[in-house]
Every structure is written in C-alpha cells, then in structure tokens.
Amino acid sequence: EVQLVQSAAEVKKPGESLKISCKGSGYTFTSHWIGWVRQMPGKGLEWMGIISPGDSDTRYSPSFQGQVTISADKSISTAYLQWSSLKASDTAMYYCARRGNSYDGSGYYESRNWYFDLWGRGTLVTVSS
Amino acid sequence: QTVVTQEPSFSVSPGGTVTLTCGLSSGSVSTSYYPSWYQQTPGRPPRTLIYSTNTRSSGVPDRFSGSILGNKAALTITGAQADDESDYYCVLYMSSAMVFGGGTKLTVL
Numbered sequence: 541e542v543q544l545v546q547s548a549a550e551v552k553k554p555g556e557s558l559k560i561s562c563k564g565s566g567y568t569f570t571s572h573w574i575g576w577v578r579q580m581p582g583k584g585l586e587w588m589g590i591i592s593p594g595d596s597d598t599r600y601s602p603s604f605q606g607q608v609t610i611s612a613d614k615s616i617s618t619a620y621l622q623w624s625s626l627k628a629s630d631t632a633m634y635y636c637a638r639r640g641n642s643y644d645g646s647g648y649y650e651s652r653n654w655y656f657d658l659w660g661r662g663t664l665v666t667v668s669s
Numbered sequence: 670q671t672v673v674t675q676e677p678s679f680s681v682s683p684g685g686t687v688t689l690t691c692g693l694s695s696g697s698v699s700t701s702y703y704p705s706w707y708q709q710t711p712g713r714p715p716r717t718l719i720y721s722t723n724t725r726s727s728g729v730p731d732r733f734s735g736s737i738l739g740n741k742a743a744l745t746i747t748g749a750q751a752d753d754e755s756d757y758y759c760v761l762y763m764s765s766a767m768v769f770g771g772g773t774k775l776t777v778l
Contacts, residue, residue, distance in 0.1 A: 575767065577715075584772040585707070585715065585758050599765050602670075635714055642721055654762045655705035655720035662714055 542566035544574075544636050544660035551666045552626050559622035560663045562636030569617035570594035573639040575656060576610060576621045580632045590639060590654075591619060626667045636660040671695050673761055675770035681749045681777055689773045690741040691759030697740035702761040704742035706735060709772075710755045718757075719744060749777050 547561040562574060575590035589600040593612040600610070612619040619636060640657030642650045672694040681687035691704055698704060706719040717726040719735035722742065732747045742761070746753055754777040759770045 577769075584756075585709070585769045587760070587767040587769055590767070601766055637715075640717075640720060642724075650703075650721075652701075652762055653703045653721055654767050655703065655717070655760065656707070656715075657717055657720070657726060659714040659716070 542658060544638060544658055546634075546636055546660040546663045549664040549666070551668070553669055554626055554628055554667055556626050556667075557622070557624050558626055558665065559620050560634060560665065562619045562621075562660050564593075564617045564619075564638065567638075570614050572641060574612065574619040575637050575639055576608075576619075577635040577637060577656075578604075578632045579635065579662075585635075588621070588634075593617075593619060626665075628667050628669075630665060631667045633662045633664050635662045671763065671768075673759065673768050673770040675757075675759060675773045677771070678774045678776070681746070681753075681775065683749060683751060683777055685749050686745065686747045687749060687775065688738070688743050688745045689757055689759075689775070690738065690743050691761070691770050692741040693761075698737065698742045698761065700737060702742070702763065704735065704737075705760045706733075706742075706744045707758045707760065708753075708755045709758065715758065746775075751777050753777055 545563045576588040578586045588604045589610045591598045591610045593614045609622045637656035638658040642653045674692045707715040709715045723735040734745045756772045758772045
C-alpha cells in the first residue's frame with residue numbers, strides 16, 4: 541500500500557527540541573518530493589517547505605525559513621521536520637504530503653506543477669509549560 | 670507578498686451546484702500557477718481533489734471539476750451532497766513555493 545506514516549503525537553515544553561518523522565512506503569521514496577504543512581488549532585493549512593529525498597534539495601516558505609529544518613534519510617525512506625527551540629505558538633497539527641509528478645502531453649516532466657497527491661495522517665505537536 | 674484569496678464561507682442546497690474561487694491579491698490566476706484543490710473535514714487530513722487546474726485525483730467523482738474562470742481558479746461541485754460539507758483549500762505554485770488560500774467553509778443545507 542502506498543502511504544506516508546507519521547510519528548506519534550508529542551507534548552513538549554517551550555525551549556525543548558523536537559524532530560518528527562514521515563515514512564514513505566509502497567513507492568520509490570526518492571522519486572517524489574515530500575512537503576510539510578502546518579495547521580494551527582481551528583485555522584487553515586500553511587505550506588512550510590519541501591524536500592527532494594534523493595538529493596536533499598530543500599525549499600522553505602519565507603514564513604518558516606530559519607524556524608524549522610526539513611531533512612530526509614533516503615536509506616530509510618523517511619523525511620523529518622525539526623525544531624531546535626519550541627514555542628507555544630508551534631502548537632499545531634503537522635502533515636507531511638507527497639508531491640505528485642506530472643507530465644505534459646509530450647511526455648515532458650512538469651517541474652513547476654507542484655501539488656500533493658498523498659497525505660500522512662498528521663502529527664499533533666503540543667507545546668505547553 | 671501576494672496573498673491567495675478564497676471566499677471564507679459558502680452554502681449550497683443538496684443537489685445544487687456551487688463554484689468556489691481562488692484568486693490573487695494582485696494579478697490573475699492562470700494555468701501557469703498550476704492550481705490544485707483539497708478537501709478537509711474536521712479531524713481528518715486533507716484529500717486531494719484537483720491538480721493542474723482541472724485534473725481530478727484518483728477516485729474523485731466527476732461532480733468535482735476545476736477550471737479558470739476569468740482571473741481566478743475555480744472548483745465547481747455539481748449535485749452537492751451532504752458529505753461535501755467540508756473546508757476547501759486551493760494551492761498555487763509561486764516561485765518554487767506552494768501557497769495555500771485561506772480556505773472556504775462549505776455548508777450543505
């Protein structure tokens with residue numbers, strides 16, 4: 541089965557570090573970028589960034605650049621999202637998602653066609669003193 | 670910074686047709702933004718509905734369709750059903766990033 545399996549919920553204190561994971565299975569992990577999406581309580585979805593597991597090429601939303609680190613270990617088909625010092629405002633559900641690959645009518649890869657075709661179930665991160 | 674805009678809320682009667690839109694605070698949406706659409710019900714992860722403006726994701730019924738209407742991307746639901754009551758998000762590709770709209774809360778009543 542093609543799926544993304546995310547790590548379990550976490551409860552942390554402000555100032556602590558955290559690394560959550562997203563393991564892909566049922567497909568060639570290095571063939572698809574993996575993105576991270578934040579959803580704060582009662583709010584909408586926010587794109588955080590994305591990584592190519594094959595070469596670790598990473599892009600960040602300006603809103604999250606410097607606030608989190610996205611990484612991947614292709615040997616175990618797993619992507620990560622980490623914080624060095626959590627804040628209460630980091631309390632949210634975090635989803636990983638696989639970027640789909642698409643090709644135009646001539647069979648050429650559409651490198652700018654960024655969309656998510658597979659989602660993890662989410663990891664709830666609660667930061668509270 | 671350009672903002673992706675969506676109607677905060679919309680309502681539709683069962684069996685009716687509704688069109689949700691996705692625009693830009695500055696400029697027009699075209700197919701070059703590769704609009705995609707996602708549905709989310711409370712407590713669940715998002716579900717991909719449409720990508721590349723008008724391509725339905727696997728398993729999505731054909732009563733969901735995507736298009737460009739004027740200067741916006743659009744998601745049309747034809748023959749709305751009770752379980753279509755959800756939040757709907759559009760995403761646009763902009764400069765090596767994906768930008769989500771604020772979402773539209775659709776009520777079916």
